[in-house]
Amino acid sequence: MAKSKAGLLQGTLDMLILKALSLGALHGYGIGQRIAQISGDELKIEEGSLYPGLYRLEQRGWVQSEWDVSDNNQRAKFYKLTRAGRKQLTLEERNWERLAGATMKALRAS
Amino acid sequence: MSRIRAAINFIRARLHHDEIAREVETELRFHIEMRTRANIEAGMAPSEARLAAQQSFGNFEQFKISCCEIKRGFPFDLKALRMGLYIAIACLAGGFALVAVNLPHHSFIGVIWQLAAIAVLMCSFLVGRRKQRQRH
Numbered sequence: 001m002a003k004s005k006a007g008l009l010q011g012t013l014d015m016l017i018l019k020a021l022s023l024g025a026l027h028g029y030g031i032g033q034r035i036a037q038i039s040g041d042e043l044k045i046e047e048g049s050l051y052p053g054l055y056r057l058e059q060r061g062w063v064q065s066e067w068d069v070s071d072n073n074q075r076a077k078f079y080k081l082t083r084a085g086r087k088q089l090t091l092e093e094r095n096w097e098r099l100a101g102a103t104m105k106a107l108r109a110s
Numbered sequence: 111m112s113r114i115r116a117a118i119n120f121i122r123a124r125l126h127h128d129e130i131a132r133e134v135e136t137e138l139r140f141h142i143e144m145r146t147r148a149n150i151e152a153g154m155a156p157s158e159a160r161l162a163a164q165q166s167f168g169n170f171e172q173f174k175i176s177c178c179e180i181k182r183g184f185p186f187d188l189k190a191l192r193m194g195l196y197i198a199i200a201c202l203a204g205g206f207a208l209v210a211v212n213l214p215h216h217s218f219i220g221v222i223w224q225l226a227a228i229a230v231l232m233c234s235f236l237v238g239r240r241k242q243r244q245r246h
Binding site: 027028029032046047048049051052055056058059060061064070072074075076077 | 115116119120133134136137138140141143144145147166167168169170172173176177180181183185
């Protein structure tokens with residue numbers, strides 16, 4: 001049976017970007033790849049939408065960026081998580097678990 | 111530290127529009143380039159690979175504009191700043207009142223200080239009341 005990829009709920013993209021960066025510094029393309037990898041290729045993201053998300057996170061001080069050279073010798077912007085970003089990720093994970101638990105409880109109610 | 115960096119980025123984005131737009135474009139083009147390479151490695155023809163990369167990226171111009179706008183946006187929470195401003199006004203008013211009460215009332219400077227304290231207190235009261243009315 002063909003699996004349909006799930007669209008992202010509003011607000012979860014930021015959390016996924018933070019999660020992807022918690023595993024190490026990456027450029028934008030790498031972040032998209034890592035999200036696909038850690039979600040088992042289940043989450044469908046319009047690739048360009050990553051960037052406004054990344055810029056917002058940088059503006060809030062949760063990630064920081066610097067230009068470097070990629071594996072294929074091209075100039076690329078690499079992002080890494082800041083200490084504030086790590087704290088935010090922990091907070092968002094906790095909120096997400098609570099929300100998911102409450103939703104499951106509601107769905108199982110008879 | 112990250113907030114300081116955000117403030118520096120904001121000032122840079124305000125002063126160097128074109129440079130920021132070029133940086134954003136380079137970054138987005140790098141993404142499409144990487145996706146194109148991956149598509150070619152997966153067996154697509156180069157032209158087909160580029161087209162597929164552009165399609166999976168979405169609206170390039172729209173994302174570029176969004177990124178530039180975010181870069182130019184104010185990096186701090188305005189609500190928190192406003193709250194800080196109210197607290198600062200309240201502290202200032204308190205300080206003025208304290209100084210005014212302790213000054214001799216018969217001197218000209220003492221009277222000026224008292225008037226200033228009354229004016230600051232009145233302003234903070236009026237601003238606070240207006241905000242409260244707006245909320246209700």
